[in-house]
Amino acid sequence: MQNTVAKVAVVGSGISGSVCAATLARNGISVTLFDSARGPGGRMSQRREISEDGRELLFDHGAPYFTVTNPDVLSVVTEWESRGLVAEWKSNFRSFDCFTNKFVNTEHQERESKKYVGVPGMNSICKALCHEPGVDSKFNMGIGKFEWLEHENLWSLIGLDGQHLGHFKGVVASDKNIASPRFTAITGQPPPLDLSLAPELVKLHDIPIYPCFALMLAFNEPLSLVPAKGLSFTNSKVLSRAHCESSKPGRSSTSERWVLHSTTEYAKDVIGQSGLEKPSKETLSKVGNEMLQEFLSTGLSIPQPFFMKAHRWGSAFPATSIAKEEKCVWSEKKKLAICGDFCLSPNVEGAILSGLAAASKLKGLISTL
Template sequence: MQNTVTKVAVVGSGNCFFENFEPTVSGAVCAATLARNGISVTLFDSARGPGGRMSQRREISEDGKELLFDHGAPYFTVTNPDVLSVVAEWESRGLVAEWKLNFGSFDCFSNKFVNTENQERPSKKYVGVPRMNSICRALCHEPGVESKFNVGVGKFECIEPENLWSLMGLDGQNLGHFNGVVASDKNIFSPRFTEITGQSPPLDLSLAPELVKLRNIPVNPCFALMVAFSDPLSLVPAKGFSLTNSKVLSWAYCESSKPGRSCTSERWVLHSTMEYAKDVIAQTGLQKPSQETLSKVGNEMLQEFLGTGLSIPQPFFKKAHRWGSAFPAASIAKEEKCLWDEKKRLAICGDFCVSPNVEGAILSGLAAASKLQSMLSSL
């Protein structure tokens, strides 16, 4: 490389109206990989900290207890060799650990567990330690990565003929010029941005016509319910299980059973079915849900959990959260693993490119970093 500093911007969500704040693990992996290869990275995000669906929620109960919940992705599995190598390094640094407890499946029609993982060798389930966002937090503070949280990007401009990107904040502030840009959140260029905010998306895809297929990425919503109990749920034989034949719940996880978590109370996270979440949104709209809506959703999800016949007591804390567009319903770049405009030096990465999970997000972030690194090494 030349002596001039090569600079890349990694951009997460540009507006606080969205519930799935970024940068996701995809953007964080991309930023850290670029920085390790000598490229100066500035990471912008309107949220207070990193995580996306791997973020942690801190709540205070009525009696003053601190309650921590991983209310998005409860864990992740890995099969790809490249991702296995990355996760092994995280494990050596103490950023992740294996969650070794048994999982199962519960049939709400018969009110019985229909299988557990005792008989089989299940895939290893990894969690961040001491919280899911520990991974993103560490990556966002790698040497060479400057993270700017509480800073939303309002507009991307491509400067010709220098082939540089100029970024402006939501308040019109000049955020700097960059040799390349990575967008790690689909809301930056999605029509949904306009539906919710009434403003144009920060990234105008007409600047990169090859990426026009991004305009409409289908997404699935989900509600999460965080609940805390004074005593362990001793009659529930699995600390994580899917639910079948339920119109309301799809998964239940015991948050406090994860490695490195506090056990002062038993905390569970329940996820709704996609159909249930879609029905609620059809009635209430895409705007941020009201407290009345969240309270109603929380009550319905809790009643479904209590109705399993597992002698579950009333919790001393409950709170619902909506993930409005966090789960992509399609993978738009399975082979390439990211979207890339070489002329503009623009990469777009995320789980919506490869597969709707943490492993897909990591693969996409690695691919975006590889594209930019190869291109920028010739500058």
């Protein structure tokens, strides 16, 4: 790939950025992928924890699974399935009413779409895509500034530490906060991308989001009185859903592991009191206890877990879609694409479609790159 002229930077290794990077690489475009995290995945990440007695515990603490309705996405997912990167999760799912403490039977449950999970973790898909031939992935490397060099018609990327990371003929970014005041509220630094660089970027200004807390739990025994491996909650101010991690394909079943997700309203209340900065151990402990108590109060004879840890997704879900027709934000003049679930729909399928759209925009310019 050393002699390849085309060179694109993809910022963000969530499912949208990973799909885009791999698609570009398969079409002969050299890609350098940057992410501030230790590894790929974004909300498709898998969390590794060690219990007090030394047991390894793995949790998909972001997206628990995804469904597919779009034929283009189905084609991609079918290929992943053939490579052993995804599998169908066939466990039963039910809705639980926290007011009556009873399960609610809904007619549409039997007709629900297939639920897919990454194997052996949700991040397995992004891991594979980030290591496709032609993709040079660099982790623990956050972007502090996207600088447009007008005379050279190139992008210069600067790291959060001020380090120059290279020149690129095209850039793809998959972070909804890349040009948002929220970036400053969280990091204390100005947003990496200047909205004035292209008129199309105005859509990125302060995209509204829904936050969420996730609670990772591990039990010594199966929750035998819970007749489903996936739950959605109604009439709860604290919990929105729960999933049994250890029931997924390819997972260890040495302990029963669950992930609970909070309601948006609960997360907003907590953040309103604690602020946007990284939550303290005390805040996360309080959140964990409150979410666990709501789970225990269902009357399903749930035992005390031997492991419990909460995590905050401060920008979990976009509250709006900013590019439904285009599927990504695109500046042809600057060869800059912005992709992610916030462009199309707030789910994994929307993120995949947006990543494919961003790659298509740059693929169309391959002769000029």
